[in-house]
Amino acid sequence: TIKLEDVPQDYMGLGGRGLTSIMINKEVPPKCDPLGPENKIIFAPGLLSGTSLVNTSRISIGAKSPLTGGIKESNAGGTVAAALGRLGITAVVIEGQAPEGNLSILSIDKEGEVNLIPAQEYRGMRTYQFVEKILEAYGKKTAVLCIGPAGEQRMPLASIQSSDIDGRPCRAAGRGGLGAVMGAKGLKAVVVDQGGKRADAIADPEAFNEAAKVLAKIIKEEFINVNMMAPLGTASLVAPVNSMGAFPSYNATKGVLDGWENISGEAMAELIKKRGGNTTHMGCAQCVIHCSNIFVDEKGKYVTGSLEYETIWSMGGMTGIVDLDTIAQLDFLCDDIGVDTMSTGVAIAVAMDAGHKKFGDGKAAIEMVEEIGKGTEFGR
Known part of the structure; x- marks a missing residue:
């Protein structure tokens, strides 16, 4: 079942790791099985992802960790945070658990329409081959978060791989075994069209874009040269x-x-x-x-x-x-x-x-x- 909801008042103004960690703390029973139906896995871009501000495309992923048993936030670079931000999506929350043996892809198109698609044909597939097939099916301008065989087998070291701008799954949300949680949910991948134009409105776009230019200049001229x-x-x-x-x-x-x-x-x-x-x-x-x-x-x-x-x-x-x-x-x-x-x-x-x-x-x-x-x- 797919539901679209407004952001609850308690979570307004939050994004990224702040949002994922607070949600897990509030909504997931602390003693639950990390690989069971009571756990949740949350994918959240930052507050400024999808805007003109540079260096804002990290995705935060939160869940109860099967490796540590605590609240885990793992994050990755790539393209998916910017893609979600352009669609005005604050978070994707996966709850419950699919029937044993089921495997699906969560697809979000450029209009923000969400579909759950059977993915049995991809079972056991490694991430590079999988992403290659997804880009062939959905187009090159597609951002992908996916798991490999380790996630499907619910291994406690399993990562979630994120595609970079060249469409390679070489960015990883590696810490805490969150790929195992994704596998336990029966979710092979989250696939997001990068062509969205439904980002949240900025109060003063002109001032924001000017400030973004200033920040980009500072980073280029001072941070990089020094470091x-x-x-x-x-x-x-x-x-x-x-x-x-x-x-x-x-x-x-x-x-x-x-x-x-x-x-x-x-x-x-x-x-x-x-x-x-x-x-x-x-x-x-x-x-x-x-x-x-x-x-x-x-x-x-x-x-x-x-x-x-x-x-x-x-x-x-x-x-x-x-x-x-x-x-x-x-x-x-x-x-x-x-x-x-x-x-x-x-x-x-x-x-x-x-x-x-x-x-x-x-x-x-x-x-x-x-x-x-x-x-x-x-x-x-």
Whole structure:
């Protein structure tokens, strides 16, 4: 059943994580089963998503976490927040639970019409193939939030993948296992047309647009020049954090990684440029920082989008892997299967520390992530 409702007075003026967390706190029983019908999963753009203000396209997703048992807010970049904002949608709230075995897509067109569409044909499909098929069916100007096999299998590390401006599901709401909640609801994806023109009215559009221009100029001229975010992204943190002895390494038994310079932000940027990738990719709608990147292999073929600090420390530092190609492949696999790179990297590190495989064994790490995708006993 689909219902369209006005925003309750208690939630007026809220958006993003403020809205999702307050709603979960108020409406979800604290002792409920996170994968049961009493839990809710809420998708909320920010208050200013869909406007002319830059850097406002992050989607907040809230639910009771199956990983921690607490209120969880996980967020992602990409295109869906801006798409929802242009439709004047404050939140999409999923309640109850579909009959066991059912799988659906929630589709929202450019007029704001909502439909629940059977998605059995996509069961078990990984996210890259799934999004490719969705864009073929709905058009290139479609924003997608989806789960992979891990979410369908309700794994506690399951992520929700968000499509970037190129239509790749390489942005992740990774923390807290919210992909498992989405899977428990029988929801494979939320698909939103980016062509909406039903955004909430702005009281003084002229003044707002002028202020938006001023902010964009400040960010471009001051923030980016000072912080080196565009050429290196968050991977710029590898060198300084390692130099402080705080880079989580070898299952966090050390704070300095041997060979860290091979996976630093500087090394990554140099390798990407050499191979013809992109170190200043615009991954999220209306972003002016361009801290994303496109990592390619030796032949210039796409491997993954936005190789970031968090993935480098979890898949590199924690596991002792100092090869960027291996880390990039692990990042792609996590996005494709639909699991959080940080929690997955830590799990691999624990297995290595326990003697299952040796630290630094990139081939073994890839095999372990594939076990997750296959849903084997070890992978689960």
